[in-house]
Amino acid sequence: MSLLSPQLGQKYHYNPLRDNVSSPIQVKSKRIHVAGLVKASMNNNKDVHVLSKEHLAVSLAKYVSELSEKYIQEKGRFTVVLSPGPIKYLRKLVESPYRESIDWSKWHIFLVDERVVPKTNVDSNYKLANDGFISKVPIPPLNVSTIDDALPADGAADVYETTLRRLVTSNVISTSSQTGFPKFDLMLLDMGPDGHVASLFPGYPAVNETNKWVTYLKNAPKPPPERITFTLPVINASSNIAMVVTGAGKADAVYSALEKSPNANNLPIQKVNPEGDIKWFLDKGAASRLYR
Numbered sequence: 001m002s003l004l005s006p007q008l009g010q011k012y013h014y015n016p017l018r019d020n021v022s023s024p025i026q027v028k029s030k031r032i033h034v035a036g037l038v039k040a041s042m043n044n045n046k047d048v049h050v051l052s053k054e055h056l057a058v059s060l061a062k063y064v065s066e067l068s069e070k071y072i073q074e075k076g077r078f079t080v081v082l083s084p085g086p087i088k089y090l091r092k093l094v095e096s097p098y099r100e101s102i103d104w105s106k107w108h109i110f111l112v113d114e115r116v117v118p119k120t121n122v123d124s125n126y127k128l129a130n131d132g133f134i135s136k137v138p139i140p141p142l143n144v145s146t147i148d149d150a151l152p153a154d155g156a157a158d159v160y161e162t163t164l165r166r167l168v169t170s171n172v173i174s175t176s177s178q179t180g181f182p183k184f185d186l187m188l189l190d191m192g193p194d195g196h197v198a199s200l201f202p203g204y205p206a207v208n209e210t211n212k213w214v215t216y217l218k219n220a221p222k223p224p225p226e227r228i229t230f231t232l233p234v235i236n237a238s239s240n241i242a243m244v245v246t247g248a249g250k251a252d253a254v255y256s257a258l259e260k261s262p263n264a265n266n267l268p269i270q271k272v273n274p275e276g277d278i279k280w281f282l283d284k285g286a287a288s289r290l291y292r
């Protein structure tokens with residue numbers, strides 16, 4: 001049974017009964033592993049896994065739980081930054097065995113960006129994260145950092161940055177020894193079809209912010225227009241980033257991100273280059289251009 005695109009199907013036949021085994025495919029000098037949990041090593045230090053949506057949720061749960069155990073053992077806490085896209089793929093993480101095995105009391109949750117709307121609004125990233133993930137596990141409410149939704153975007157960004165600074169001072173959040181920016185254990189990110197990541201949109205000044213930890217915009221091209229967002233130096237200080245990207249509408253941006261030439265750093269996603277590890281979790285739609 002070939003699950004994947006015709007181009008890919010010619011090279012690889014996917015056996016759903018053996019989903020923990022993957023066959024590497026050589027794609028323009030990158031080794032891409034399909035439907036598997038095997039770590040790929042690639043020439044640009046990016047780890048790309050192409051999975052069915054079901055396997056993506058399984059694989060992501062294993063990956064996140066392993067990092068949770070590692071950082072809780074090493075540091076006594078686990079700092080996790082969420083964005084909207086990956087939330088639905090955390091569905092296996094809130095089930096057995098992870099629900100019982102993870103020490104949720106040590107988790108600290110942050111949002112890579114937030115829409116400046118009430119937390120009850122359907123556009124609120126917090127609402128999405130809470131409904132789909134946070135409310136399903138016993139993370140202490142005080143360990144979830146949300147925006148002050150009574151403030152305008154600039155004030156909300158300042159207050160969120162102050163919150164991060166306080167948590168750095170109290171050693172909840174680490175600091176990058178290279179840049180001095182806060183260093184989160186894990187960021188679970190997605191991207192838009194235009195190559196935006198967090199609320200860093202192509203051509204917008206927020207992309208070039210080099211001092212602030214959290215900035216704002218009042219004219220985002222995607223509604224709602226008022227948002228706050230982590231800046232690129234914070235994203236790039238991360239110990240681990242999981243890029244969880246699904247849907248054929250993002251195939252071009254994924255291609256740009258993974259096949260970029262050194263002179264083509266125009267899209268925000270192309271500027272994501274963390275100090276730590278980055279791992280890509282793609283479905284066949286998002287990965288489809290990688291096989292042409």
Ligand SMILES: O=C1O[C@H](COP(=O)(O)O)[C@@H](O)[C@H](O)[C@H]1O
Binds near residue numbers: 112
């Ligand atoms: O607005 C946002 O969108 C992107 C994902 O793009 P989408 O087109 O798939 O909705 C996300 O990275 C960002 O966190 C979010 O606020």
